[in-house]
Amino acid sequence: MQLTGADIVVRCLQDEGIEFLFGYPGGAALHIYDALYKQDQVKHILVRHEQGATHAADGYARATGKPGVVLVTSGPGVTNTITGIATAYMDSIPMVVLTAQVPSHLIGDDAFQEVDTVGITRPCVKHNFLVNDVDDLAETMKKAFYIASSGRPGPVVVDIPKDITANLTDYNYPESVDMRSYQPRTRGHSKQVKRGVDLLLSARKPIIYTGGGAVIGNAEDAVQKLVNMLSYPSTSTLMGLGAIPASNKNFLGMLGMHGTYESNMAMHDCDVMIAVGARFDDRVTGELAKFSPSARIVQIDIDPSSIGKNVPVEVPIVGDCQEVLEQMIELLEPRVDEIDRAAVNQWWEQIGRWKSLDSLAYKTNEEKIVPQVVVERLGEITKGDAYVCSDVGQHQMWAAQYYAFEKPRRWINSGGLGTMGFGLPSAMGVQLAYPDATVICITGDASIQMCIQELSCCLQYGLPIKVINLNNQYMGMVRQWQEFFYDRRYSHSYMDALPDFVKLAESYGHIGMRVEKPAELDATLEEAFALKDRLVFVDVITDPTVNVYPMIAAGKGHHEMHLAPGQEEVKERELA
Amino acid sequence: MRRIISVLLENEAGALSRVAGLFSARGYNIESLTVAPTDDPSLSRMTIVTGGTDSIIEQITKQLNKLVDVVKLIDLTEGQHIERELMLVKVVAAGSEQREEVKRLVDIFRGRIIDVTESTYTLEMTGNGDKVDAFVQALSQVEIIEVVRSGVSGIGRGKRALSA
Ligand SMILES: Cc1cc2nc3c(=O)[nH]c(=O)nc-3n(C[C@H](O)[C@H](O)[C@H](O)COP(=O)(O)OP(=O)(O)OC[C@H]3O[C@@H](n4cnc5c(N)ncnc54)[C@H](O)[C@@H]3O)c2cc1C
Ligand SMILES: Cc1ncc(C[n+]2csc(CCOP(=O)(O)OP(=O)(O)O)c2C)c(N)n1
Ligand SMILES: [Mg+2]
Numbered sequence: 237m238q239l240t241g242a243d244i245v246v247r248c249l250q251d252e253g254i255e256f257l258f259g260y261p262g263g264a265a266l267h268i269y270d271a272l273y274k275q276d277q278v279k280h281i282l283v284r285h286e287q288g289a290t291h292a293a294d295g296y297a298r299a300t301g302k303p304g305v306v307l308v309t310s311g312p313g314v315t316n317t318i319t320g321i322a323t324a325y326m327d328s329i330p331m332v333v334l335t336a337q338v339p340s341h342l343i344g345d346d347a348f349q350e351v352d353t354v355g356i357t358r359p360c361v362k363h364n365f366l367v368n369d370v371d372d373l374a375e376t377m378k379k380a381f382y383i384a385s386s387g388r389p390g391p392v393v394v395d396i397p398k399d400i401t402a403n404l405t406d407y408n409y410p411e412s413v414d415m416r417s418y419q420p421r422t423r424g425h426s427k428q429v430k431r432g433v434d435l436l437l438s439a440r441k442p443i444i445y446t447g448g449g450a451v452i453g454n455a456e457d458a459v460q461k462l463v464n465m466l467s468y469p470s471t472s473t474l475m476g477l478g479a480i481p482a483s484n485k486n487f488l489g490m491l492g493m494h495g496t497y498e499s500n501m502a503m504h505d506c507d508v509m510i511a512v513g514a515r516f517d518d519r520v521t522g523e524l525a526k527f528s529p530s531a532r533i534v535q536i537d538i539d540p541s542s543i544g545k546n547v548p549v550e551v552p553i554v555g556d557c558q559e560v561l562e563q564m565i566e567l568l569e570p571r572v573d574e575i576d577r578a579a580v581n582q583w584w585e586q587i588g589r590w591k592s593l594d595s596l597a598y599k600t601n602e603e604k605i606v607p608q609v610v611v612e613r614l615g616e617i618t619k620g621d622a623y624v625c626s627d628v629g630q631h632q633m634w635a636a637q638y639y640a641f642e643k644p645r646r647w648i649n650s651g652g653l654g655t656m657g658f659g660l661p662s663a664m665g666v667q668l669a670y671p672d673a674t675v676i677c678i679t680g681d682a683s684i685q686m687c688i689q690e691l692s693c694c695l696q697y698g699l700p701i702k703v704i705n706l707n708n709q710y711m712g713m714v715r716q717w718q719e720f721f722y723d724r725r726y727s728h729s730y731m732d733a734l735p736d737f738v739k740l741a742e743s744y745g746h747i748g749m750r751v752e753k754p755a756e757l758d759a760t761l762e763e764a765f766a767l768k769d770r771l772v773f774v775d776v777i778t779d780p781t782v783n784v785y786p787m788i789a790a791g792k793g794h795h796e797m798h799l800a801p802g803q804e805e806v807k808e809r810e811l812a
Numbered sequence: 813m814r815r816i817i818s819v820l821l822e823n824e825a826g827a828l829s830r831v832a833g834l835f836s837a838r839g840y841n842i843e844s845l846t847v848a849p850t851d852d853p854s855l856s857r858m859t860i861v862t863g864g865t866d867s868i869i870e871q872i873t874k875q876l877n878k879l880v881d882v883v884k885l886i887d888l889t890e891g892q893h894i895e896r897e898l899m900l901v902k903v904v905a906a907g908s909e910q911r912e913e914v915k916r917l918v919d920i921f922r923g924r925i926i927d928v929t930e931s932t933y934t935l936e937m938t939g940n941g942d943k944v945d946a947f948v949q950a951l952s953q954v955e956i957i958e959v960v961r962s963g964v965s966g967i968g969r970g971k972r973a974l975s976a
Contacts, residue, residue, distance in 0.1 A: 354826060359837050363880040366825070383880060416976060417822055417883040541874035544867070 241370045241401040242267035245334065248377040249278045251409045254305050256281055256296060256668055258289035262309025263349060264336035267401035281668065281697060284689035286313050288661040290320020291687065294329050295662025298648045299623060300669045301454060303330040303384045310336045310398075311349030314356070319655055321391045322360040326652025327475060328452055330389035332380045333357075339399040340368070353395040362390030370403035378410045387420030388539040389452060420538065424553045424560035432510070432534040432551045433567045439508035440579035441586075442468040445491065448475030448651070449513015449537060449557050451644045455479065458561035459512060463487075465565065465572060468580070469587055471499040473514050475651045478641035482620070488587065489596070492520040493788050494633045497595035497797055498587050500786075503528055504794035505586070511535040513557045516546040517652070526793025536560045593807055595786045595799055596637055604779035605754050607631060607706045611638035613758060614676060614704065617765055622674040623648060623666045627659035627683030630712035633784045635678045657686030660703065664690060667699040674702070674765070681707040681731050691744035694771050702764055703773045705737055708780040716783045721790075741773035752777040814843070815869055816888040816895055816966045818974050819858040819876060823849050827881040831858065834879065840864065840872050844897075844963030855883065855976060859966050861941075883976050892969035895940045898962040899947065900926075904955035905933040914954055921947045932957065940964075 239247065245268050249257060257280045261269045272280050283289040286308045293304025304324075308317055314335045324331045338347040354366050363383050365376050376394055384392040436442065444466075450459050456479045463470045463486050470480055471491040480487045489496035491503055500522075503509070509531045514520070521527045527547060534551040535543050543552040553560050598608045611634050614622070620642045626632045626649040641647050648666060650658040663677040684705055694701060714729040738748030747770050751760040757776070764772040785800035799807060821827050828847055835842050843861040850857045862872060869887070876882055888895070905911045905928075914933050918925055921943070927934035937947050941964055948959065968974070 355829070358826075358830065358833055364826075415880070418880045539878065541871060541878055545871060 238404040239407045240267065240271070241373055241396065241403050241405075242271040244370070244373050244405070244407050245377070245396065245401065246271040246275060246278060247407055248374055248409055249305065250275070252377070252381050254278055256665075257305050257307050258283055258292045258665070259307035260286050260289060260309065260313060262313050262336065264310040264338055264398045265307060265313070267398065268307060268334070268336065268396075280307075281664070282693065283661065284692050285687065286316035287320050287657060288664075288687050288690045288693065290317045290331070290333065291323065291655075291658050291661035292665040292668075292690075293331055294320060294324045294658075295625060295648050295665030296669050297324070297329050297331055297665070298662070299645050299666040301645065303332050303381060304665060306331065306333040308333070308335055309349070310338055310353070311351050314351055314353045318357065318360065319657070321357060321393070323650050323653045323655040323658060324391045325360045325362065327448060327650065328389050329391070330385040331391040332384050333391060333393045335393055335395045336401070337366070337395045337397040340397040341399070343397065353393065357393045360391070361393050362388075364393035364395065366395045367397070367400050370400050370405045373400065373405075374407060374409050375413065378413050379415065382413050383418060387418075388542075421554055422538070422556035422559050424536070424555035424563050426563070428551055428553045429560060429563045430567060432553055433564055433571070435508055435532055435534055435551055436466070436510060436564075436568065437571055437574045439468070440576055441505060441507040441583045442466070442580065443502050443506040443509050444468050444470040444512065445472075445503065445509055445514055446470065446476040446479050446512045447473040447514025450476050450479040453513055453538070453557045454644075455512065455558035455561055456644045458558050458565065460484070461565055462561055462568075465568065466575065469502050469584065471495070471503065473517070473520055473651075474636055474649070476514065477636060477647045478644040481642040482640035483642060488591070490636055492517075493522070494637065494784050494786065497593055497786055497799065498590040500788065500794035500797055501590045502587055506531050509533045511537075512561065513537060515542045518546075521546060522788045522793050522796075523791050526795070528794070593799070593803060595797075595803065597803070598782075598785075598800065600754070601779060602754060605751070605757055605776060606782055607634050607708070607776075607778045608638050608782075609754070610704065610706060610757065610776055610778070611635050611678065613761055614678070615639045617761055618674050618676070622646070622676050623663075623670065625649070625659050625663035625666060625675065625677045627677075627679040628654045628656045628713075629680045629683055630708070630716065630782075630784050631678050631680045631683075631706040634706070656683040659683060660687050660694075660701070661690045663701045664694060664697075664699055667701055668697065677701055677703045679703060679705050680712060681705060681709060681734055682711045684737075685735075688740070691741065691746060691771070691773075695745040698769070699771060700767070700769050701771050703741075703771065705773065705775045706778050707734070707737070707775050708778045708782070709734060710780050712780070713784070719783070737773060737775040741771075746771040746773055748773045748775065750775045750777065813869075814861065814863050814889070816893065816964060817860045817862065817873065817876070817885055818888050818966055819860065819885040820850070820883045820974055820976055821856050821858060821879075822881045822883065823854055823856040824881060827856065828858075830879050830881055831860070831876065834875055835862075838871075838875065840868065844961075846963040846965055852976070857974075859964055861964050884974060886968070886974050888966045888968060891972055893966055893972070894969060895964050895966040896938055897941055897944050897964045899937045899944045900960040901935045901937070901948070901951065902957040903933055903935065903951060904931060904957060906931050910954070917947075917950050917954075921950065923947065
């Protein structure tokens with residue numbers, strides 16, 4: 237029996253094992269919506285804005301490692317997805333976005349709701365397709381899933397004209413596809429692996445620097461084995477948090493602009509560095525000219541273009557970090573005695589002195605809630621085992637610094653694009669994937685308003701997310717930069733006319749709570765988390781003047797961090 | 813340094829715009845770009861003339877390789893190679909003196925006159941970029957109506973080949 241293109245789209249999703257499709261209907265997509273109506277295997281989640289669909293699919297993908305799938309209509313449906321596609325692209329998240337298109341014969345005519353989807357998405361996708369023939373549809377879908385989730389993952393767009401979804405053909409979903417032009421390599425070159433091992437063993441002041449690739453590549457076991465076997469100091473980017481548990485004694489915390497003092501100093505002074513799925517982003521390296529002057533670097537990355545892009549690398553190893561680390565561990569295991577333990581111990585002593593500064597220490601206050609406390613309390617209440625989805629700003633940094641992630645895929649945030657509005661919809665994707673898990677959305681008074689409409693979607697599907705709004709009545713991150721670098725000229729960073737978030741949550745059918753006094757914080761949070769099957773929006777009114785520390789300012793190196801007020805003097809005294 | 817990169821890519825709609833888009837998005841410079849299908853109609857071959865520091869060239873080749881449509885590429889300038897460019901020039905050639913002068917130049921450069929009217933000659937010239945430039949220079953005394961250059965095509969010398 238022949239199937240219509242629309243039925244084929246749905247069959248492909250079923251055969252690919254897709255659980256959820258995040259979408260929003262419209263004219264060009266109606267055949268596909270009709271095909272969806274006739275089945276119940278693929279669950280369609282109706283968002284309230286297409287941006288929400290992409291972030292929800294993205295959150296689902298980050299938490300599960302499986303591709304997130306989106307369906308939208310042509311024209312404005314597509315343009316609304318761009319932010320979400322770019323967000324996934326920057327963080328290498330597997331995603332397939334099905335976009336309906338005007339009928340083939342109208343393409344190029346400025347038809348109603350026509351945009352050049354392939355053209356407009358090209359710079360922010362791993363690949364995209366325009367389906368010209370219903371006979372190509374199933375194979376194109378297979379290719380899309382394969383490309384999105386293999387190699388360095390990323391979003392793939394499949395643009396499907398409306399007539400194609402009506403045309404008939406035989407359905408045949410390929411088991412696999414082989415593309416001569418796309419053959420990602422996973423195994424490290426053995427000679428390079430051996431050179432990397434030799435360099436690691438020769439280190440006197442080593443550092444292990446892990447990134448998002450360690451999470452994407454499910455390399456946590458291999459990374460932990462490496463770290464524990466070598467007992468080398470280790471640090472992680474914002475995107476890699478959780479691959480090494482925060483409680484691991486070798487872990488120094490996050491590095492980079494808002495990383496710990498000890499991580500950044502160790503990066504600066506190290507003699508050998510191994511980067512595992514980390515791309516030397518400018519938020520991480522600080523001023524490149526001052527970056528780690530004596531480091532000899534091994535870099536493992538599945539994408540050759542990430543290697544040596546910003547910083548020259550002595551031993552490049554192209555491959556999947558899990559597989560390459562296993563190759564390395566096999567060679568390292570019998571040779572660990574070669575490590576100059578005396579030198580490495582001395583290095584650990586030096587790191588201990590940096591660490592003693594306690595660069596994440598902060599002052600509390602009896603009158604006002606300080607945001608760091610809130611995050612620490614969330615960590616305690618959820619025993620470090622929640623999924624934490626974040627928006628963008630100061631609250632994001634505090635979540636990263638103070639939650640203490642023990643497992644990978646628990647920390648869901650937009651690092652590369654820094655997309656405000658990501659938090660709530662991404663939490664929906666996570667909660668759908670893991671209905672029994674505790675899912676927190678840590679957000680800010682400005683960010684939450686960028687996808688607030690999804691509170692409605694949360695009600696429809698009964699998603700019991702805990703939204704923690706760190707409400708400082710400012711675009712705090714912007715305010716902080718204006719305080720430091722623009723002489724306190726707070727140009728348009730004050731969030732005047734904020735809504736009453738409690739009533740807002742209630743009007744969406746959820747529970748709203750507000751807490752303003754430090755003494756009431758614990759009770760409020762406990763009450764919120766006790767409401768297991770309800771979405772609770774907790775509006776936490778925080779001290780608006782608090783800044784994120786420590787910090788590397790623009791143009792500065794790792795060794796030139798700003799510490800919190802009061803700590804600079806301690807540093808002078810202690811480390812003189 | 814000037815580089816000539818030869819790329820084999822899937823002969824598919826949109827492949828060219830992916831390459832062009834990559835160069836503009838990442839701010840790489842393109843001196844010329846030529847593309848046409850090969851003897852295997854499923855493949856196109858592209859020659860890109862570009863420039864930059866060694867690390868920029870390294871990124872250019874890695875980024876090109878990363879495009880899903882790109883099958884293979886080589887940097888021809890890393891080895892012995894031949895480059896050719898075709899130029900068509902229409903010049904004013906009115907009096908016999910002018911016509912003689914143009915013909916003499918064309919012969920020196922081993923070009924050809926491929927179209928003649930009462931007042932114009934259309935010339936054809938093939939050579940590497942330098943030779944084509946030199947020919948335009950040599951025509952400085954002549955009134956040029958229009959110049960059309962194909963951009964550079966390149967191929968490796970001897971056994972060096974780029975195939976899928
Ligand atoms: C307000 C704000 C502040 C920020 N401050 C900081 C900060 O202080 N510190 C910080 O670290 N970041 C910070 N960031 C995030 C920063 O912008 C980057 O997103 C982040 O540093 C990049 O992390 P990464 O290097 O781990 O790379 P990712 O973007 O996670 O890239 C992963 C790398 O791993 C590779 N890879 C993928 N899969 C595999 C695999 N299977 N095997 C091997 N390699 C693989 C990819 O090719 C890529 O090169 C901040 C962001 C915002 C919005
Ligand atoms: C879509 C988008 N627009 C603008 C920015 C720039 N930006 C980064 S942080 C920030 C302020 C965020 O404010 P809020 O959500 O209240 O968080 P806070 O910093 O106060 O914790 C802004 C405007 C951005 N990252 N994303
Ligand atoms: Mg705020």
